[in-house]
Amino acid sequence: MNEQAFKDQVAIVSGAGEGIGYEIARQLTLQGAAVLLNDIDGELAAKAAQEISSEGGVCIGVDGDVGDHRIVRGLVDRAVAEFGRLNIAVANAGLTLWDDFLDFKPEDFNRVLTVNLGGSFFLSQAAARQMQQQGTGGRIILMSSVAGNQSIATSSVYAMTKKGLEMLARSLVSELSPLGITVNVIAPGATVTPRTLKVVPDYEPIWSQVIPTGRPAYPSDIANTVLFFLSPGADHITGQTLIVDGGWSAKSPEPKSQYVDKTK
Ligand SMILES: NC(=O)c1ccc[n+]([C@@H]2O[C@H](COP(=O)([O-])OP(=O)(O)OC[C@H]3O[C@@H](n4cnc5c(N)ncnc54)[C@H](O)[C@@H]3O)[C@@H](O)[C@H]2O)c1
Numbered sequence: 001m002n003e004q005a006f007k008d009q010v011a012i013v014s015g016a017g018e019g020i021g022y023e024i025a026r027q028l029t030l031q032g033a034a035v036l037l038n039d040i041d042g043e044l045a046a047k048a049a050q051e052i053s054s055e056g057g058v059c060i061g062v063d064g065d066v067g068d069h070r071i072v073r074g075l076v077d078r079a080v081a082e083f084g085r086l087n088i089a090v091a092n093a094g095l096t097l098w099d100d101f102l103d104f105k106p107e108d109f110n111r112v113l114t115v116n117l118g119g120s121f122f123l124s125q126a127a128a129r130q131m132q133q134q135g136t137g138g139r140i141i142l143m144s145s146v147a148g149n150q151s152i153a154t155s156s157v158y159a160m161t162k163k164g165l166e167m168l169a170r171s172l173v174s175e176l177s178p179l180g181i182t183v184n185v186i187a188p189g190a191t192v193t194p195r196t197l198k199v200v201p202d203y204e205p206i207w208s209q210v211i212p213t214g215r216p217a218y219p220s221d222i223a224n225t226v227l228f229f230l231s232p233g234a235d236h237i238t239g240q241t242l243i244v245d246g247g248w249s250a251k252s253p254e255p256k257s258q259y260v261d262k263t264k
Pocket residue numbers: 014015016017018019020021038039040041044064065066067092093094095096115119143144145146147187188189190191192193194195196
């Protein structure tokens with residue numbers, strides 16, 4: 001891809017103080033976009049934006065909880081105030097809160113829905129309103145998960161929100177295509193991030209045993225895919241979900257070889 005492929009583009013990336021969102025914000029900035037980097041942790045947002053800017057791009061850090069729709073609207077207003085317009089919104093922020101289905105608490109249920117569904121819905125809405133006002137079209141990316149496509153123990157609420165986002169993208173095709181706005185979804189598989197490494201220190205070797213490509217994803221794998229959907233080459237793609245998981249969810253456990261039908 002052209003080194004300045006996103007020159008003159010303005011982007012918001014939510015939940016980008018570290019992990020996948022950080023790398024998306026970094027790559028967009030390196031390729032010329034001006035990026036508003038959001039995180040609920042204000043110190044992390046400022047540090048991340050400063051690090052990314054030190055590589056030569058334009059990036060500002062803005063704290064705020066995307067679970068509050070007024071704050072989300074404020075992110076769009078701030079991007080427009082700083083950079084004059086908005087072309088790209090990446091609703092990356094998501095709460096990975098897993099627990100046994102039989103024990104799941106109503107307050108946790110509400111929080112996961114508010115952040116994962118509400119945060120992405122209202123960022124998409126505020127961004128699309130701005131893009132409509134500009135008359136420029138635009139791009140929206142939502143962040144699902146393999147958990148929205150595969151049964152994984154203790155992921156029920158998280159999984160439900162992630163599948164919901166995939167349907168949100170499909171639903172929005174009808175209303176946003178006439179405005180020149182595409183909406184696509186990335187569904188990452190196991191990805192090595194500061195959070196996943198904190199929860200499971202040997203995350204990488206553990207997942208390497210079961211992922212067909214022999215390794216988990218790195219944030220760059222997910223960011224590369226996001227940048228493809230944001231590129232002119234993806235102009236005609238909308239309402240789609242792409243699973244980026246090294247083939248993990250494509251493969252089910254197989255029985256022992258003597259039971260496999262090898263009829264020719
Ligand atoms: N890491 C994985 O293995 C994986 C796999 C599948 C899907 N995903 C999805 O990809 C996205 C990014 O994943 P990650 O692992 O990098 O994220 P993460 O959990 O590491 O969080 C990234 C950042 O988001 C911020 N954040 C959390 N809640 C927020 C809120 N309400 N408002 C604003 N910022 C908030 C955190 O402070 C953190 O700095 C999420 O939507 C996640 O569900 C991740």
